[in-house]
Amino acid sequence: MEKQQWRKKYLTILSGQTVSLIGSSAVQFALIWWLTNESKSAIMLSLAGLSSYLPQMILGPFVGVWLDRLKRKYVVIFADLFMGLVALGLSIWFLVGSPGYLVVIAALFLRSSANVFHTPSIQAIVPLLVPEEELVKANSWNQFLQSGAFMLGPVLGAVMFAAMPIWLILLTDLIGAIAACLTLWIVEVPDVPRSEESIQHYLEELKDGFSVFKNDPPMLVVMIFSFFIMIFYLPLGILFPLMTNVHFELSAGFASIVEFCYAAGMMISAFLIGMKKEWREKLLAAQLSNVGLAITFIGSGLAPANMIGYWMFVFFCMLMGGVGNLYNIPFTSYLQETVAPEKMGRVFSLFGSVMSAAMPIGLLLAGPMSEKVGIAKWFLISGVLVLIFSLLCLVFYRRAKVKNLSKSS
Numbered sequence: 001m002e003k004q005q006w007r008k009k010y011l012t013i014l015s016g017q018t019v020s021l022i023g024s025s026a027v028q029f030a031l032i033w034w035l036t037n038e039s040k041s042a043i044m045l046s047l048a049g050l051s052s053y054l055p056q057m058i059l060g061p062f063v064g065v066w067l068d069r070l071k072r073k074y075v076v077i078f079a080d081l082f083m084g085l086v087a088l089g090l091s092i093w094f095l096v097g098s099p100g101y102l103v104v105i106a107a108l109f110l111r112s113s114a115n116v117f118h119t120p121s122i123q124a125i126v127p128l129l130v131p132e133e134e135l136v137k138a139n140s141w142n143q144f145l146q147s148g149a150f151m152l153g154p155v156l157g158a159v160m161f162a163a164m165p166i167w168l169i170l171l172t173d174l175i176g177a178i179a180a181c182l183t184l185w186i187v188e189v190p191d192v193p194r195s196e197e198s199i200q201h202y203l204e205e206l207k208d209g210f211s212v213f214k215n216d217p218p219m220l221v222v223m224i225f226s227f228f229i230m231i232f233y234l235p236l237g238i239l240f241p242l243m244t245n246v247h248f249e250l251s252a253g254f255a256s257i258v259e260f261c262y263a264a265g266m267m268i269s270a271f272l273i274g275m276k277k278e279w280r281e282k283l284l285a286a287q288l289s290n291v292g293l294a295i296t297f298i299g300s301g302l303a304p305a306n307m308i309g310y311w312m313f314v315f316f317c318m319l320m321g322g323v324g325n326l327y328n329i330p331f332t333s334y335l336q337e338t339v340a341p342e343k344m345g346r347v348f349s350l351f352g353s354v355m356s357a358a359m360p361i362g363l364l365l366a367g368p369m370s371e372k373v374g375i376a377k378w379f380l381i382s383g384v385l386v387l388i389f390s391l392l393c394l395v396f397y398r399r400a401k402v403k404n405l406s407k408s409s
């Protein structure tokens with residue numbers, strides 16, 4: 001495969017997905033801030049977060065098998081269009097009246113249901129277009145542009161939230177979805193060849209997805225401990241606006257700065273990761289990222305409730321975004337390198353489901369605990385617990401790796 005050819009195809013798809021992500025990020029920020037402003041409740045925001053992650057947890061393992069049987073290109077297009085139509089429906093509801101909290105949460109649930117199909121399909125398309133030795137670079141580009149979208153989205157959402165009605169803001173999601181569909185439509189994506197022998201019974205294929213992790217003990221260790229770490233990490237992103245609104249008593253503009261700087265950290269780290277040509281210890285890099293996350297949570301929780309504390313929080317959020325990429329990019333590249341193409345959809349879907357299963361547990365803890373002990377103190381408690389799990393992961397990973405090496409020799 002010629003280098004220019006894969007780059008042209010990959011960047012064409014990536015450009016459309018980035019435009020779509022900017023629209024989605026702006027809409028997500030506007031809806032979450034609307035819920036924050038109207039309810040001022042950690043429990044309500046926890047319900048919103050739960051609605052966003054529940055579909056992945058329930059549907060993910062089963063959807064993955066179908067993704068490996070269907071044309072991934074068309075799955076992504078239909079998922080993008082569905083999310084755009086959900087935004088259009090909610091826009092009309094806001095235009096004619098107030099939909100209320102539960103309708104907004106239901107819309108987040110539907111968008112997340114489409115994302116169960118969308119995200120693993122995109123991840124499974126990447127190794128069909130990109131040479132294996134370029135996967136870390138390609139994933140770094142993806143994270144770089146996604147980070148840019150996450151930077152622009154909240155700022156755009158905050159500006160639009162102050163200047164226009166929310167029904168109009170929601171239409172940006174539809175425009176982005178159309179852009180993503182058009183750029184993917186014009187690119188030829190190779191199909192994964194599947195012989196009659198390779199098409200197994202549904203449950204057998206599902207079992208194959210689990211066996212990929214079982215047959216790689218070091219990766220399994222990292223995934224298991226990552227699940228426990230995600231219990232404390234995932235809800236914190238949902239609670240960012242509440243930290244700004246309740247702990248620091250600041251407006252939507254200040255909340256958008258937090259989101260902007262978090263994404264800026266992601267963008268800078270994605271650029272630096274892409275510069276490094278060789279990554280031999282991808283799983284080790286992911287674990288060191290978890291240690292870094294723990295430190296940023298502890299720093300955020302220690303920030304006092306004043307302007308100095310706010311800028312401390314902004315600084316640690318930027319670091320949080322940066323070290324988070326040190327997990328995502330190497331781990332995603334490791335899966336894309338080691339998993340057979342015909343199993344890629346179910347493996348990514350299964351991994352997403354395991355990580356998403358941590359969210360409901362985390363939200364059940366984070367919502368009530370944030371209201372009981374305070375949002376800042378919950379950041380601090382989360383950081384201490386994540387640090388303990390991260391250090392345990394390093395110990396068990398080393399043991400699994402040594403055992404794996406002794407078996408192979």
